[in-house]
Each structure stands twice: as structure tokens, then as C-alpha cells.
Amino acid sequence: MLFDFTRDERRAIIFLFFLVLSGVGVSFAQKTHGCLKRVISPDPDLAKINLNTADGTLLKTLPGVGDKLSARLISFREEQNGFRELEELKKIKGMNQAKYEKIKACLKIE
């Protein structure tokens, strides 16, 4: 017998081959179909907070945003019928340029 693997060893080999095959497939798709990049690798947008739907708890996870500022954000959103662009955040009391720069990468508007 050329290969005399145990059952566990066979499972591990199959899994490793499965990983390599999946990786080769994904890598090939990324290289040949640039448009597929968003479909096959993690979309950073999925990790961003939607400013128009986020509740107070989620907004408070942003650096420098506490109870008061999150409440102001929500009331501003309700008054304006939602945010249209991130720059509008600067109109809110307590949101200075430094804070805005710090959190803008974590936010999106949909």
C-alpha cells in the first residue's frame, strides 16, 4: 500500500485539499473577474454602521459618542428625514472635526 493513512489522517488530508481547492477557485475568480471581488471577499461596507437605521446602542459603540450625542444624532435624523451625506454630521452639536474624522470610516449612508 502506497498510502496507509488512518481515518483521522484521511479526513485531515481531504479537508486540506478542500481548502486549497476553494482558495485556488477564489483566487482565480478574483484575478480573472475583477467585478467579483465584492462577491467573494469580505465587503468592508458590511462592517459599517448605517447612520439612517442605527439605534442608540449601536451609535454609542462609536468612539467619542455617548448618551447625549447619540440622542442628538437620532433626533437630527428624525428632523431631517434621514442623513443624505456623512458631512451633515458636523451640523450636530458636540460633533467636532476631530471626532468626525475618527468615526467617519465606521459609517455609511443607505
Added chain:
Amino acid sequence: MKYSMLALVLIFSLGIFSASIFKINFYLVYLLAFICLSFCLWALKQTFSFNLGLAVTFFFLGSLIYINSQILPRNHIMRFVKYKSHNLCALKGVVSSAPEIKNGRLTFVLESKELHTDNLAFVCRGKVLVSVKGLVSTLSYGDELILRGKLYRPYNFGRPRSRSGLSMLGIYCLMRVDSYGLIFLLKHHQGNPLEQIAASSKAGIEKIICRYLSPLAQSILAAMVLGEKTDIPPQVNYLMMRTGTVHILVVSGFNVGIVAFLAMLVLKILRLARKVRIILVTIILLIYCLATGACAPVVRATIMGVVLLWAYFFKRDSQIDCGLGLAAILILAFNPNQLFDIGFQLSFLSVYSLLYLYPLLKKLLRLEYFPHKLGKFFLESFFTSFSAWLGTLVPILCYFRIFSPVTPLANIFIVPLATLITLSGFSLVIVSVVLPFLAPTIACANEFFIHILLLLNTFLAGLPGAYFSL
């Protein structure tokens, strides 16, 4: 016999809980414990009386350990520190955690040894959370240092009875060092050798993950493989909390199982003897436990794993409930405050639910006799997830105020995917050491699985009635 270990855990926990609520006199409880122990000695030949005496002794032991844990040693650093102090002091100690950069400051935990303040020197002990201004760090676990800075206790912080995050870790004091130049390095490698290996292994794994993956994938894989949750984007954490799948971002029994399996497999391929393999796997599990921060779920799983391994070593029948009970008692004996920690509660409640509630549901619903194989598999997966959800429902409602009906369904899809990601994460780490040319290919597969996980979780959280915030 089946429920005896569970009963012991409950009695011990009840002892801790009673001592935390009522002001109990230590000497009185100590005396009662000895009386009960003498009763056990007297009732050696009578099973019921002996067990009853032992149970009551166990209850008192829980209370005694809790009361004792609330009293700090005479030379504890907290006894030398004022609430608000503006005087500079010098503190000698050993770095006992991996230094991290948070909000522009370098932070680490220092195990104190000597304090110099107001021209006086004290030999002391206890942990201090140090925060240094600056981002450059050449420090690592086990370095012996002298720091010059402000040592203080914020108001209403650092009392042993307080259950804030830091005091649960045994940290009651903070130190602020204004510049990196106020740190004087004395010696390297002064920590526990096992922890030293754990810290360097962790740093190595983190480096591999960072080298091959995108930032978002890095944060998720680091959480799943190392339990390092600091970089998880709030949005991802929030949605996973809502779908009841956030447990996949925590190192648990499953990860410990994978490490044990992989270590066993590699050692088996190297043709090592069975007993040598078990000893080596035990050491590897301990290192993994320390590398992932030794939080309750990992310690539980490590103790359970070690109990199972050593039952195999001595060729004895292994009982999961015994290992689980032993893990709970050991964790509580080491730190009784863990009883009030949500991580500890959820970890043990979910495993106990899987151990006792799931077989009950399976029997009630006659799942074993379900005719179709695929349907049976789906139903079994659903009820496994349902049992864990039901078991942890009350603490989740109380602590997080979330009711997530989508949890059992979400776990059916998310858990197998998380299994795949964790396995491929460990494979990436091993392959990048053994066959580094294959690592980028496996990293591509990792990225893809993580992307599917995020998409699926976002979809499940968006289902109507998926969760309700109370």
C-alpha cells in the same frame, strides 16, 4: 450518579451566592464547616447521612472561599494607594499581559513587586493596569520594569466587592506613565515559562493572520482562533448579538477540541506513544488556554478536555458531566466572583443545556425514530441549537435585554460555517509555518468563508421579527 456533579456545582454556587448576599461571619461558617466534616466522619458507613454532610460542607466551603476572596492581602498594592494621588511614585514589577495599543496609549498589566513613594519603600503584590503615553513598544510579557508615574484608584472603583470588569480580573489600581522614557527595563523573561510560550505563540499567530488577510477578515479570524475581540467592528458584533451567534467570536470548547484534535493528529503522524501524546496534548491545551486569555469558556473546555484525555490515559470511562462539574468548581474556587460573570454563566448554562435538556427534548419528540435521514439531521441540529438558546434565554434577557427568535435558526447555518472558518484559520496558521507557499491560497478561501458568514448574518438579522430589543 448522573446528576451528582451538577448538584455539587449548584450547592457550591449557592454557598458563594449566599455569602455575597448575607453578611456572614467567617469564624462561624468555618466552625460549622468543621462540624459538618466531623459529621461526615461519624457517618462514614451511612451513604445518605455522609452525602448530606458532604453537601452541607460543600455549601459552607463555597461561602468561606467567597468571604476569603473579598479580603485583600496585607501587602496588596491597593492598601498603599489613595483614591486621588498627584504624587509621582516608582513601581517595580513584571509585565503579566501582552502590551496592547489602545486609543493612542500603550496598556499592559503589571504584577507589582515594590513601591517607592514619599521616600518610603514597600514590598507589595497585586496587579496594576498601566497606561503609557506613546505608541512605540519594545515591551513584552515577562519583562521586569521600574515605572515612574501616577498610581491611583478612581472613585468607587477597585473595591473587591465591586463587579466591574477590572476588579473581576483582580485589578484594583491604575498607573499613568506620561512618557515611554519613564520606563526602565531591568530583565527579560521573568514571567511564568508556560505563559511566556503562550504569549509568544499568540503574537506569532496574530502576525500570520495579519500578513495574509484583509483587516475585516483579520478581526473576525483573530476572534475565532484567539478570542481577540478588540478589533471586531461594532456593527458586526451588534448584529451577531441580535442573531444570538456572537458566541462564535469567542474561543470555546469547540476551539479547544480542534486544537486537541490537530495536536493529537500531528503527534500520531510522528508515531509517538499514546501516553507521550496525551502528556504533550495536555501541555499544548494549557498553552492555548493561556494564549487566549484563560477566560471562563476556555478554562471550562480545557479542564473538560484534560479530564477526558487523562481518563483515556488511565483507560477509565470518561464522563462529560464530571469534567464539566469539576471545571465549574475549580473556576469558582480560584475566583468565586466568576459566578456573577455573564461569560461564565452563559458558558456553563449552554453546555448543561446541551447535556441535559437536549436528550430530554430528543426523547420527548422521538427524534430518533424520524424516518428521513436529512430531515432527522436538520431537526437534531435545530433542537441542539434550541436547547442552548432555551438554557441561556433568561440571562440574555436580563443582561442584554434582547429576545431573538431567530437564534435557533441562525445557529443551524452559522455554526457549521464558523466551524469551517475556525478549522481553515488553524490550517492557515499551520500551513504558513510548514508550507508557506500555500498560505495565500488558504487565506483566499478564508476570506471567502468569512464573507459568506457576514452576508448570512446580515440577512438573518434583517428577517422580520428576527429580534426584539426590550
